[in-house]
Amino acid sequence: MRSRARSAIAGAVGSPIPHDSSRLHVTGRAAFTDDLPEPRDLLHVAVGTSTKAHARIRSLDLSAVSAAPGVIAVMTANEIPGANNCGPVVDDDPILAAGLVEYVGQAVFSVAADTAERARKAARLARIDYEELTPVLGIREAIAARSFVLPTESLFRGDSKKAIADAAHRLKGSVELGGQDQFYLEGQIAMALPAEDGDLFVYSSTQHPGEVQHLVAEATGRQSKDVIVECRRMGGAFGGKESQPALIACIAALMTQKTGRACKLRLDRDVDMIMTGKRHDFVIDYEVGFDERGRIDGIDFMFASRCGMSADLSGAINDRTMFHCDNAYFLRNVTVVSHRCKTNTVSNTAFRGFGGPQGMFGIEVVIDDIARHLGLDPLQVRRENFYGKGERDTTPYQQKIEDNIINEIVDELVNTSGYLERRADIRKFNQQNPVLKRGIALTPVKFGISFTATHLNQAGALLHVYTDGTVHLNHGGTEMGQGLFTKVAQVVAEELQIDIDRIKITASDTSKVPNASATAASSGSDMNGKAAQIAAAKIRRRLTSFAADHFSVAEQEVVFDNNEIRAGGKTLSFAELAHLAWFARVPLSATGFYRTPKINYDRSTFSGRPFFYYAYGAAVSEVIIDTLTGEQRLLRADILHDCGDSLNPAIDMGQIEGGFIQGVGWLTSEELWWNAEGELKTHAPSTYKIPTSSDVPVDFRVSMLRSSPNREETIYRSKAVGEPPLMLSLSAFHAIRDAVASVSDYSKRPQLEAPATPESVLKAVIEQQSDE
């Protein structure tokens, strides 16, 4: 990995150092929540769940559960002393169902026993008598029944109806897009410990310790000051541990409160996948008017998502869908209607991209359809519609795009990937091969960075310098594998000019940094990096001022460089300076606080500047499909992605590659399948198929855009990279579409639903072969 290190210290900003825990990871010594030493008398909790999608509970007989071997306690909704809610935004998410169940797998009661196995066995012994109600299971069904978790929203600019009517060409279409399970390798888990005077200490695998703290306090009838939540690391999260851990932590904490003993709840994989939320699946309808070059004059979109039984984060997620249905394209006349459907299935939640990928999926299908209709290369139609610079540069929500680099990225990638030559080769191949067909596509990414809820764009950090010159670093972000802790430590190392091994990275802890936002929206490094930088700068200023005073030199003459401080003619180590400063009673602890500048946004009108800046990228994928079975394989992928001035190119590369492959899984092999009773039948890796090593293209060329500092003043001019690369995977889906289209010699629009499983691809192939 090419180093872009800014200075000579070990772990400088820009250096591709390994993840801070990598040595612990590979030796098995990195402690995840289930690996922590277990307190004396620990109880293991299991959850009894609903077997009906929609029903009233007539009676709940837990006598057999209580009598089962090893059982210490059982708990139902009416024993919850505080609020029976773990909904993060709307109070519509019961911790334990109170009389009404709204999905199969919903928590109805909890049971604590001396071993996890006994608790799980006991949880199966409940006798629940249900009065079944009619469930709403599908999105179209929900729209027809006006079954929504939140009001329908719309966003418009110009007169799309008229523009479509006046356009030279018109198309209508509809496409279905499946959801996705986060499939973090570490399942949901929390361990709650009783503390003095009824207080609680909770270890939670969570992206949002602060929210777990608040919801545990409310459920137990206590206050935030009575609860501490800690998380050192998660074994993957991807959004699945943004709001969902509150349910797990509340159940564990309530049982601790009831029994006075430490309680651990670790969900089995199947229960985890059935009980917790996923990426929203969508149906998307569109009507578009365009000219002979494929430039869009007007477009009407209808996005409808399966939110499941409660609101959870669905409001902001569907908002982001609306904000990203332009992707990198200027839509002059546009109307977007967004339905947030209530269904009797698990409440869907955050997943990398947070609704953005689904919005972008919509417009990319439209672009591809336009190209097929006009017989043009879809790339040409994409370019025709790209945002301009100085003109055609305002989004449907009225944000002026000031950092547009999409043309530069696409031009470079077209060259480096050999897109045009390969496209011609593929056409030749397809003429000569009746069974296997190849396809290629280039898709762009423009992704808005910031929480759309403006108030969440704040972060805090806490820094202590000890008298030996070592540093204790804490901030409100959480580590889920993305390397946030490493990057923030690099920022502090750079700021204080000390080697990174002098810095102890510590667990996220609600008692150190309060009211932190979730580590989400790709904002972790941007915000926590800045907060930590501010804290470090405070200490550096104090040390500078002290050194100037102490050595009688001007402050400008005090230089921090490579573990040393030079003050006039004097040189001393950072440790020596820290010790001197302590002796002189200089405070060596500081907090840092950061709020993202420039953003403002009025949700009532869907207008303003929700995003501080945009991250860009593009990918070219090439696939081969089998027209007899619908099987497909990704042969090659070329990616060019924009990380600004990367804080750590190795870690950012990991985000790009990992995000891309995760997106490929979403759009190809990962299928969620419910039966007619509303039971999810793909609830374990035996039935739910995320990519494996052999799904990664043998020819995989990934680059980061060079010399492209963020135009906004972000932390060392870097760019957020957590979510944007996931959407590069749209190129794989469109390459499959391209291969499918070859079946009709590119004369028909492919009707390909996502995920493009063999069955979905074969269906599209057969449709291409038909005469209609």
Added chain:
Amino acid sequence: MSEGKTAHSNCRKTLRFILDGETVELNDVDPNRTVLQYLREDIRRTGTKEGCAEGDCGACTVVVADIDPSGERLRARAVNSCIQFLPTLDGKELLTVESLAGAEEVLHPAQRAMIDCHGSQCGFCTPGFVMSLFALFKSNASPTRQQIDEALAGNLCRCTGYRPIVDAAREMYKANPGSDSWLMQPSNAEAGADEQRRIAKLEALFADEPLGIEGCGRKFFSPRELDHFAELVAEYPSATILAGGTDIGLWVTKQHRNPDVLIYSGNVDGLTDIAVRGGCLDIGAAVSLTDAMEMIIAHVPALEELFVRFASPPIRNAATLGGNIANGSPIGDSMPALLVMDAELILRAGGSSRSVALADFYLAYQQTALQPGEFIERIRIPLPGEGNLVQSYKVAKRFDQDISAVCGAYRVRLDDGKVAEARIAYGGMAEIPARAMKCEQSLLGSEWKEESIERAMRALDEDFSPISDMRSSAAYRRQVCGNLLKRFYLETIGSPAVRVYSYGR
């Protein structure tokens, strides 16, 4: 039988295996305890993780070493500790992620390479990957990309996109092992003193009477002799015969069912050997899928894709061909191929044996011709003679470690351009793996050309009425079972490029 004369009266009551060079001796072990539970809960060795408790994610991967058939080398194989019962470790060496670096903290080349290549992000799957890499390191001195993918097929990573892990699999061979420990030496190194020491330890463990234990009211027997095995099965006709445990493990972890008596076939002489005899592959029922597959591919190379896509290395290392057959699942991937090769089974009860054609073995959904007290002793697969065209295809949502929506197998013998013999069989199309009799009849005597195939494809509609489930719809299964026959035909006539799996590789 009186108390003193039961088939298990001379059994050893102490389970013994090697961990970190020490002999672990355990009494009163619950036979249903998994290796993972033992590691994480009993001895708080938490490097090995639980990701799914069904052998599908690989976070729990450990390596089990035993003495290879030559008797001179140690063999290290990855297995899923989450569904491996603890007593199956008897007489073996267990290696976990903590075993590699040891107390001295000298990283194993696989660990070093994972750090250098940025192969860990969240780190939860990492110990499992490290162990699969270690098993690869000890079994292949210079793997190709495809062999690396195969070695990692049982390990899921959700963070990295695998590229850095594949890099690590290449990089680990470049490090100087810096130690003569068996752990640190790649597979092509000669057996050193450390390896010999380890072998001697295992030999000593295996020197005395077979294991027969009772714990938590449950029994576990690990006989060594076939007669002893047969006696035990006769004595406990309702016992569960445990081979690889890749399905029975899930009874315990997922269904919370606890079999009371387990009779383990993995150490039985006469069930674990494999040979070519009388024109047949003659495979003991307890031969691992890994070993069976190696032999089958050597003699029927056309089946290579089927078998390398069959489950994953950790599963194939534990699971057995006999278990796959006895399990009677309608979607087991070996059965269609074995059906078209006219495999037969030797079934044994007590002292008597009988032979049953595999085609007659399956009676109904998960019901077989096995009588109480009877077990599969051997599988005999007649080698397809000259002039036979053989193939098997599986179709699933993912290429590696996925259960087939449809698995088809084909064998035709052509005589003067006409079909002289036809065997067509499918998994996933009915409640049992089954031959397509109407389709076969339609082909018999026909010319080997497209029209005959089209007709045979239509006949498949009469053979099968598949169901819809999470793997695919009935309509898709119908469509694809015919199209796979067409693919087979196209391949036999030399059509270019009809399989995406192998395209460009």
